[in-house]
Amino acid sequence: MSKMRFNSVDHPHRRYNPLTGQWIIVSPHRTERPWRGIIDEKPLPVTLPNYDKHCFLCPNNPRASGDINPDYQDVYLFENDYPALLPEHVDIISADNPLFKIEPVSGICRVLCFSPDHSKTLPELPLAQIRRVIDTWNAQIEALGQRYIWVQVFENKGEMMGCSQPHPHGQIWASDFLPDELARKDERLRQYYRQQGSSLLMDYVEAERKSGSRTVVETDDWLAVVPYWAAWPFETMLLPKSHIRRMSELTQAQRDDLAVAIKKLTSRYDNLFQCAFPYSMGWHFAPFFKPQRDTHSAPQKHDIDHWQLHALFYPPLLRSSSVRKFMVG
Template sequence: MTPFDPLDHPHRRRNLLTGRWVLVSPHRAKRPWQGEVGDAAPRGGPSYDPACYLCPGNTRTGGETNPDYAATLVFPNDFPALMPDTPAPNGGDDLFVSAPARGLARVICYSPDHGKTLPDLDTAAVRALIDTWADQTTELAARFDYVQVFENKGAMMGCSSPHPHGQIWASDFVPSELADEDREQAAWHRAHGDALLGEVARRELALGERVVAVNAHWLAVVPFWASWPFEVLLIARDAVARIDDLSDPARDALARMLRAITGRYDALFDCQMPYSMGWHQAPGHSAAPGAWRLHAHFYPPLLRSATVRKFMVGYEMLAEPQRDLTPEVAAARLRDVTPANGAQA
């Protein structure tokens, strides 16, 4: 029998946070590519766009006029996916089950500069954004069961405006992905007496092969179970469960880390890297709040170049996620590039 080689032989890896599996097929990375080739997303752009509905002083699609803001701007989403006062469904039965869904959605403009994405902002501006995330979390967590902070960057990820911005949705229910993470972290805590992601961080630091960047408060890795080619898991090294738990030194370190991660992304294929990024923090009614460790997921779709993307289709949609490039190779490539913005974690 040929000895197993993780760089050449198909195998499955378990996602510790969800309990689900991903198929790794490293030998497929050797095949010729004949898929879609799109346009690269260039970096930079004008600092103000009179046609942009997120720039200062401009009118949004909902009819409101933006103030002449100088830092972050938070406002209610003009077309929210959740609303606070919607009626409950009329029950149902064991077959067709529905449940109420109430909440609210807000938009967070990162800065007034239309052309500066997160890696282009200076450390002070990123720190101001982190403080906004924390303030919003404190306010909304007092009213709702879960607060989701996220960003879709780039047209490839369905972003509706090139002006750098993110969103925050608060809901009176715990979304499915978070319910899975709550269950798995609680189970680990019961069995081992410590935080799952605390142990992951310790093991990843000892191994080093999947580490992308590290500082005193944060660790960025391509996780062992990554589904996306250059996925990154950002783990708080301090025992914190929510963004608003972060100390001032941890927030300063996070500002540096966010610039370092996104700067590496932009340098990898010399383009403005698209991604979906979001924070996962303890729900209000967690099964085990002490089991939680604050973390963020980065899911960029680019695979082989600035114009070749990974599609989650076919087997990925119908069976389970599958990747060709191993997490270890992806981490080495991210680790070896110099961030496009020169940032250091």
């Protein structure tokens, strides 16, 4: 029996994610299956006011904690009133049973309002304001990185992604531990760098630029692509086209261009289904390292050349503004 000639458009296959070491199954032929659900439901037009007196995040309004927001006119950063991590260190007695491991964690959680305007998400902000968001991200990463090994900058946009406040905002969490996904990615990037002598994601940028088939947005300094190993229907990765390990290494021109890339990419999302497109977005970069307790010993040097700054966008939508993709099975 002769084998069929493989066609990536018609035949199921697996694709390898070099950042996690995991395989993603791809079944492109299933897009042809009968669909009796909603195909194209037009979203109801939603007009939000520039200011909402009931919003916990608008200027001059009280938050749920009772604290009053200042009359801010720019980005606004404050400590999360209901943080997932607390800065206090606590002692935990380890369980005798190895099946019930536990360890203490500490950190800081902050909220970043992108602007005082209740109605404007990132793609609707002027470039200068997006640039202010970028500068605040960087300042927080560098400041918190002096105390914590990891600083996660992210945005959960839309009710579908569990966002509890409609005022456009993101979050910044600093932790004294490296999350599993980052630890795996650090090891994979380091392994590739040792074997190939080059950055995995820089090599990936060059390969995607040559291909062009998965490119969504390209600017002078940035590239946004649907990753070859994408698991979500409209997943994208945003990367600088030069070797940048952390956001602090970006030049002023690269930061300006990042504002352009973010505006273009998020506008593409909104225009896809004519809605405020929901997603979970996060920045990944070289982790920081805890200072040594012994101040008399020579400081440790940590090689981070294997790292490349990048942002990941995970949107939940599938066929329309109301039909979402469920990871079932």
